[in-house]
Amino acid sequence: DxxxxxxxxxxxxxxxxxxxxxxSPRSGDLSVYWYQQSLDQGLQFxxxxxxxxxxxxxxxLERFSAQQFPxxxxxxxxxxxxxxxxxxxxxxxxxxxxxxxxxxxxEGSWLTVV
Amino acid sequence: xxxxxxxxxxxxxxxxxxxxxxTYQTSGFNGLFWYQQHAGEAPxxxxxxxxxxxxxxxxxxxxxxxxxxxxxxxLKELQMKDSASYLCAVSSGGYQKxxxxxxxxxxxxx
Numbered sequence: 001d002x003x004x005x006x007x008x009x010x011x012x013x014x015x016x017x018x019x020x021x022x023x024s025p026r027s028g029d030l031s032v033y034w035y036q037q038s039l040d041q042g043l044q045f046x047x048x049x050x051x052x053x054x055x056x057x058x059x060x061l062e063r064f065s066a067q068q069f070p071x072x073x074x075x076x077x078x079x080x081x082x083x084x085x086x087x088x089x090x091x092x093x094x095x096x097x098x099x100x101x102x103x104x105x106x107e108g109s110w111l112t113v114v
Numbered sequence: 115x116x117x118x119x120x121x122x123x124x125x126x127x128x129x130x131x132x133x134x135x136x137t138y139q140t141s142g143f144n145g146l147f148w149y150q151q152h153a154g155e156a157p158x159x160x161x162x163x164x165x166x167x168x169x170x171x172x173x174x175x176x177x178x179x180x181x182x183x184x185x186x187x188x189l190k191e192l193q194m195k196d197s198a199s200y201l202c203a204v205s206s207g208g209y210q211k212x213x214x215x216x217x218x219x220x221x222x223x224x
Contacts, residue, residue, distance in 0.1 A: 042216035043201065045213050048211055055211070090157075108155075
């Protein structure tokens with residue numbers, strides 16, 4: 001158990017809908033990362049937050065948004081869902097988001113868009 | 115931008131040694147991670163290299179050459195449970211943006 005908690009574990013929804021994925025980082029970790037992993041694909045970096053502020057942005061679609069709250073948990077919002085958004089979404093956290101801090105991953109949220 | 119290259123698949127025999135290579139191009143490099151990922155599971159941390167040279171940790175070792183933009187993960191005494199994807203990831207920037215390669219799917223055969 002990495003200490004990073006993600007909910008829900010599985011989600012099935014229809015095209016055009018909106019979903020919210022939630023992540024609680026390890027206790028004390030200030031930095032949160034979101035990654036998308038499609039079937040047989042690598043981990044695509046979406047976005048990183050540090051202590052409530054956005055710090056780095058990857059290939060995140062405009063239909064997707066995220067935020068980190070004062071209690072450090074984070075949410076990833078996916079809207080106008082398309083079939084191609086079906087993937088495993090990982091949240092990860094690290095202590096300070098600085099060099100050398102190990103990144104720990106949650107178990108992921110499986111999203112299926114039908 | 116960043117570019118991380120590693121072989122997509124490798125096969126090795128139980129008990130043998132395998133080396134998985136990773137080359138990268140990035141600005142603001144500050145370290146390189148290796149993670150192991152079994153299908154459908156979360157990646158788990160294996161190693162982190164920030165300085166040139168070899169870091170050994172049990173059956174697993176990782177090497178880094180910053181000037182060449184090159185790293186490898188060495189797995190010794192392979193076991194069947196080592197069949198997994200091995201992800202090379204580069205850390206860059208002041209707030210440690212971490213970008214992953216596509217991963218190398220290793221199959222260990224008897």
